[in-house]
Amino acid sequence: MAASGRHGAGVDKQRVILDAAIRVFARQGFHSCRVSDVADEAGVAYGLVYHYFSSKEEILNTLFTERWQLMLDAIVEIDSRDQLTARDKLGQVAGFIIDSYRHEPDLMKVIIVEVTRAANTFGRHHLPKIREAYNLIAGIVEQARTDGTFKSDISAEFAAMCFYGAIEQLLTAWIFDVLPKSDEDYERAKGLVVEAICGGLESDAVGAAA
Amino acid sequence: MAASGRHGAGVDKQRVILDAAIRVFARQGFHSCRVSDVADEAGVAYGLVYHYFSSKEEILNTLFTERWQLMLDAIVEIDSRDQLTARDKLGQVAGFIIDSYRHEPDLMKVIIVEVTRAANTFGRHHLPKIREAYNLIAGIVEQARTDGTFKSDISAEFAAMCFYGAIEQLLTAWIFDVLPKSDEDYERAKGLVVEAICGGLESDAVGAAA
DNA sequence: GCTTCTGGATTGACTCGTCAGTCAACTGAG
DNA sequence: CTCAGTTGACTGACGAGTCAATCCAGAAGC
Numbered sequence: 001m002a003a004s005g006r007h008g009a010g011v012d013k014q015r016v017i018l019d020a021a022i023r024v025f026a027r028q029g030f031h032s033c034r035v036s037d038v039a040d041e042a043g044v045a046y047g048l049v050y051h052y053f054s055s056k057e058e059i060l061n062t063l064f065t066e067r068w069q070l071m072l073d074a075i076v077e078i079d080s081r082d083q084l085t086a087r088d089k090l091g092q093v094a095g096f097i098i099d100s101y102r103h104e105p106d107l108m109k110v111i112i113v114e115v116t117r118a119a120n121t122f123g124r125h126h127l128p129k130i131r132e133a134y135n136l137i138a139g140i141v142e143q144a145r146t147d148g149t150f151k152s153d154i155s156a157e158f159a160a161m162c163f164y165g166a167i168e169q170l171l172t173a174w175i176f177d178v179l180p181k182s183d184e185d186y187e188r189a190k191g192l193v194v195e196a197i198c199g200g201l202e203s204d205a206v207g208a209a210a
Numbered sequence: 211m212a213a214s215g216r217h218g219a220g221v222d223k224q225r226v227i228l229d230a231a232i233r234v235f236a237r238q239g240f241h242s243c244r245v246s247d248v249a250d251e252a253g254v255a256y257g258l259v260y261h262y263f264s265s266k267e268e269i270l271n272t273l274f275t276e277r278w279q280l281m282l283d284a285i286v287e288i289d290s291r292d293q294l295t296a297r298d299k300l301g302q303v304a305g306f307i308i309d310s311y312r313h314e315p316d317l318m319k320v321i322i323v324e325v326t327r328a329a330n331t332f333g334r335h336h337l338p339k340i341r342e343a344y345n346l347i348a349g350i351v352e353q354a355r356t357d358g359t360f361k362s363d364i365s366a367e368f369a370a371m372c373f374y375g376a377i378e379q380l381l382t383a384w385i386f387d388v389l390p391k392s393d394e395d396y397e398r399a400k401g402l403v404v405e406a407i408c409g410g411l412e413s414d415a416v417g418a419a420a
Numbered sequence: 421g422c423t424t425c426t427g428g429a430t431t432g433a434c435t436c437g438t439c440a441g442t443c444a445a446c447t448g449a450g
Numbered sequence: 451c452t453c454a455g456t457t458g459a460c461t462g463a464c465g466a467g468t469c470a471a472t473c474c475a476g477a478a479g480c
Contacts, residue, residue, distance in 0.1 A: 013429080013430090029330045029331040031241060031331060032331055034464090034465060034466085035465075035466065035467080036465080036466095044430080044431095045430055045431040045432060046431080046432060046433095046467095047430070047431055047432065047433095047467095047468085047469085048429075048430055048431075050466090050467065050468080051428090051429070051430075054467095055466080055467080056465095056466070056467090087412070109330075113328075113329070113330040114330075117327040117328070118323075118327070118328065119323075119382070119385075119386050120239045120319075120323040120324075120385075121239045121241060121242055124386075127386060127388075131388060134388065141411065144411075148413060149412060149413060150411050150412055150413060151405075151409075151411060151412070151413045151414075152413075153402075153405075154402055154405060154406055154411060157389060158380075158389070158399070158402055158406070159406060159411050161376070161379045161380055161383050161388075161389065162376035162379065162380075162403065162406045162407065162411075163376075163411075164379060165375040165376045165377070165378060165379020165380065165382075166371070166372035166373075166375045166376050166379075166407075167375070168375060168379065169371045169372065169374060169375020169376075169378065169379075170368075170371055170372075170375065172329070172375075173371050175329075175330075176329050176334075176337060178337075178341060178344065178371075179367060179368070179371065189368070192363075192364055192368055193372065195361075195363075195364060196364055196368070196369060196372045196407070196410075197372065197376075197406070197407070197410065197411060198410055198411050198412050199361075199410045199412060200406075200407065200408055200409045200410025200411075200412075201351065201354075201360050201361060201364060201369050201372075201373075201407055201408050201410075202297070202359060202360055202361070202408050202409060202410075203358060203359060203360060203361045203362075204361075223455080223456090244438085244439060244440085245439075245440065245441085246439085246440095254456085254457095255456060255457040255458060256441095256457080256458060256459095257441090257442085257443085257456070257457060257458065257459095258455080258456055258457075260440090260441065260442080261454095261455070261456075264441095265440080265441080266439095266440065266441090
C-alpha cells in the first residue's frame, strides 16, 4: 500500500500534512504561517513536507483543487435533475455550499479566504476553475430565462454573480462572526438566500405591482 | 503651507506616495510589492516613505480609511433622504459604489482585494468599519420591512449581506475581467443589481403567484 | 531462520535571498 | 544658520526551500 509508512499501520502522511495545513491556514492565514507551523501541527519533520509537496503553495493548490472539483461535480449533478425548477436547483446549490461550510468550516474558510477571495495574488492561477462554477450557475439561470420563469432582462452571467456573491458573502459573514451560526441559522439560510435572490427582497404585493 | 517641500510649488509628497501606492498595490498586490516599488513609482527616495508613514501597512490603512469613510458618509446621506423608497436608496448606494469603481478602479481594487476581501490577515483590523457599512445597509432594509414594502421573513442583516455580497462580487468580476466593463455595462449594472436583489430573478408572473 | 541490502520515508540544521525598517548624512529655502 | 524635508546604503530578522544523514520495512541471498 502506498500509504503505509515505515511506522504506523498505514497512516497516510500526505493526508496528515494536508489536514494539518487546513487547520493552520484557517487559524493563521496562508501568508502569515510558516511551513514549520504546518509540520509541527502535523507532528512531522519540516523536511517531510517537501517530500510530499514541492512548495508551500502546492499544499494550498491541492486543498483547493480537491474541494472545488467536488463542488463543480455537485452542481453538474444538481443541474442534471430535469424535474427540478431553476429555483430548486439554485436552492440545492446553495444548500451544498452551506453544508460544505457547516461540515468543514476550516477547509471552506481556507478556500474562500485564501483562494476565492484572493484572486489577485494566489487565486489568479485558479480563476479558470472558479469561473467554471460561475458558468454552471449561469447555465441554470439561462435555462430559466429561456422557459420564462426568470426575467430575461437580467443576463444569466450577471444573475450568477449576484447569486454566488450573496452566498460567498454569507459564508464570509459566518467566518468572521458577523452573522449568527447555529444549526438552525444554516438551515434557514439555505431557503432565505434563494428566496432573497429569486423571489426578491420586496414583499409579494409590491413585486406583483411592478 | 505644510504641503510645500523644498522644491516644487507645493507638491504634497505624502499624496504623491499614496497615489503611487494605489497604482503599485493594484498592479502587484500589497504583499507581493516592495516598499521600494512604491518609492520608485512615486519618484521619491525609499526613506521618505518612512518619513510620512510608519510602516508599509499604514499606507494601506490610510488608503482604506480615507475612502471607506467617504462611502459610509454617502450611505448615511442617501438614507437620510426621506422621500426615497428603500429600493431607490439601495439603488443610490449601488450607484455610488459602482461609480467609485468606475472613476477610481485602482483604488477600489486595492480596497476590495487587499482589505475587504482579505478580512483574515490584514482587514481583520478594519472589520468594525466594514461592519458599519453592513449595518447602514441593514438599516435601510429594516425600515422597508417595517413599512411592509420588504418581506419580513428575511432579516435585515441577512438581506444586507446578500445585497452587499452581490455588489462586491460584481466589482470583483470587473476587476478580474470576468464581466464586460463598458460605460454602458456600469450604468446598466446599477439598475440590474437592485432589480435582481429587490425584485428578484423570477419573472413577475412567477413572483406574484408565489 | 538469519544477515545483508536497497530505497523510500523521515529528520532538522543550514543556506540564501528577500525586504521592512533604520539612520547618519545631505540639501536648500527662509 | 537652521531644520524640515530628503536621500539611499545598510542591517537584522525572517522564512522558504535544500540536503546530507539516518532509519526501517521488506526483498534477496544464504
